[in-house]
Amino acid sequence: MTNRQNRVALTRRLWLMGGLALAGSVWASAKSAAYTLIKGTVIGKNGWLFFSYDDPRKTSTAKMRTVAKTITATVDLFKAAGIDTVLLLTPAKARIYREFLPDDFSFLPEADARYQLAVETLRKSGALVPDLATALNDLHQKDPGTALFFKADTHWTGAASEAAAQVTGAQMLATFKLPPS
Secondary structure, eight states: OOHHHHHHHHHHHHHHHHHHHHHHHHHHHSOOSSOEEETTEEEOGGGOEEEGGGOTTOOOHHHHHHHHHHHHHHHHHHHHTTOOOBOOOOOOHHHHOGGGSOTTOOOOHHHHTHHHHHHHHHHTTTOBOOOHHHHHHHHHHHOTTSOSBOTTSSSBOHHHHHHHHHHHHHHHHHHSOOOOO
16 A cells, blocks of 8 residues: 555544544433444443443353363463463453443443453463453542543553553562562
């Protein structure tokens, strides 16, 4: 692709994201009790966007167990080679920013327990699995003005990744026999 084609593609992506954000703000301002789903995107309160695959009303422990078996087998291979393993399980944006979910898109008790169950299941593999949901929730409660996820995106911000790095680093220092720096 030429530089001009790259600029055109970037511009189209920006227009698409801008249009989605605009649609989200229009739908979020409506007084409807039902959530709105546009191409896999849930329109939350105040224009916050969430992806439907993070649906807090659903849970599948069978899928989680299948994935955990594969991860455990991989961790076993690393352990056999003498390699310590750290797994970072990023909590869903919906888990941290519940207050911006549509009213009829709230967590079922089983889905609410899903993250902690996944952490505990992955820890059985022998890998270090920090609880990032607790760290991010604590930071969100302490300083609600610090953005941890982007409002119109599922990615976490630099503040969230820094909090995750601090928690992970502290647990690595406490758990692993690391060589001196």
